[in-house]
Amino acid sequence: MSARSTISLTALTAMALGGAASVAYAEGEVNLYSSRHYDTDERLYSDFTEMTGITINRIEGKADELIARMEAEGANSPADVLLTVDTSRLERAKDAGVLQSIESAVLEERIPANLQDSDNQWFGFSQRARIVFYDKADVTEPPVDYVSLADPKYKGMVCHRSSSNVYSQTLLAAVIENHGEEAAKAWAQGVVDNFAREPEGGDTDQLRGLVSGQCDISISNTYYFARALRKDVSGVTADVDKIGWVFPAQDAEGAHMNLSGGGVAANAPNLENAIKFMEYLASDQAQQYFSAGNDEFPAVPDVALSESVSKLGEFKPDAVDLSKVAKNVPAAQKIFNEVGWK
Structure with missing residues (x-):
């Protein structure tokens, strides 16, 4: 059986709008909406199919487009x-009402509490430190x-992404949670x-x-x-030895962690398979x-790191509740x- 059945978003939407949600039910299948754009994820999907x-x-598609489409499709x-990638988008999906709370002892046990939604509507599966x-x-x-980035001695030295980027937004949101709005401003x-x-960029x-x-x-x-x-x-690898790095706030809250994760759709026609897939993503x-495939940090503690990630060294992550x-x-x-x- 193929790990990936190619069905266009338009075709699935047409099915949903044309009748009850049961038209999307198929024994032995699961319909995944994903804004993760990494070719290396193919291995995750093929392994899941091979196992199950x-x-x-x-x-x-883009996260906001997928969320909006799920809203438009509604019960069908x-x-x-x-x-999707980033805590803010997971929370956006929850607020839009397109996810549901699920019961899974596997996810509860394996995913740390600060990396999952308090209502069990989303769970983090991989992390990146923003350093x-x-x-x-x-x-x-x-x-x-992070606070030191604002020190005047670094005037004219700092590059950063735009404020419209979710990584920028979530980092500042974490500064707010850890230090308050006045200090964050x-x-x-x-x-x-x-x-x-x-x-830029x-x-x-x-x-x-x-x-x-x-x-x-x-x-x-x-x-x-x-x-x-x-x-x-x-533009990076040839001169990588010129670049140093610091895991920030090791004597304070720890390095900010950016999350990639997912949730079960509110009207999932293949609910049992959906939960099985979520639990698989939490497996060793x-x-x-x-x-190994995308140079990320696992969400589950004590899972072995790839060589490239191990080279970055050990550090203290920020344990702040990412739902907050x-x-x-x-x-x-x-x-x-x-x-x-x-």
């Missing part, structure tokens, strides 16, 4: 599982925590004052900025850098592949607007 005999019908949605990278030739005293203003250039572009000399300090998720250690990434086999962090995203966006963080 359950075919995955995968539909890909064919979606069984939603996978400080710097040019070793130009920076002898890199920032040791002062921090955001200080970082803007220290920008080497206007925010993705995380890999922030690393390229260090190599090219556009900036001396940048923020990126660890898996972008670990990927450059494992294989050739244009799948957790190890998140690290997600609720701070609107306040974070308001602060971004107020301080002129584009």
Whole structure:
């Protein structure tokens, strides 16, 4: 049986809008809506099918588009599982009413409490630490925590992504949760004052900025850098030895963790298979592949790391409840607007 049955999003939607949700039910299948865009995830799906005999019908799209489509499809949605990146999007799906609470002793036992929704509507399956990278030739005293990024001594040295990016939003939302809104606003203003250039590009572009000399300090998720250690990434790998890194706030809250996870759709026609797939993603086999295939940190404790991720070293992660962090995203966006963080 094929691990992936290609069904277009339009076709599935047509089925849903044309009749009851049962039209999307199929014994031995699960309909996955995913905004994870990594080719390496193919291995996760093929292994699941090999183990269970359950075919995955995968539909890909941007997270907000998939959430909006699930809302529009309503009770007739064919979606069984939603996978997406970042806590804010998982919480957005919950708030939109497109996920449901599930009972799973496996997920409860294996996924740490701070990496799952308090109502069991979503669970984290992999993590990335959002940390400080710097040019070793130009920076002898890199920032040791997030607060230090606002220190005037780093004026004109910092590269960062735009405020519209979910990674930026969730980091500031975590600063709000850990330090309060007033301190978070002062921090955001200080970082803007220290920008080497206007925010642009993705995380890999922030690393390229260090190599090219556009900036001396940048923020990126660890898996972008670990990927450059494992294989050739244009503009980074050839000069990777020039880049140093710091896991921030090791004497305080710990390094901010960005989450990738999923939940069972509110009207899942293949509910039992959906829960089986979610539980599989928490298995040692799948957790190890998140690290080996996409250079991420497993959500389940004590799972072996890939060589590229291990090279980053041990660190203390921020154990803040990410469901609370997600609720701070609107306040974070308001602060971004107020301080002129584009």
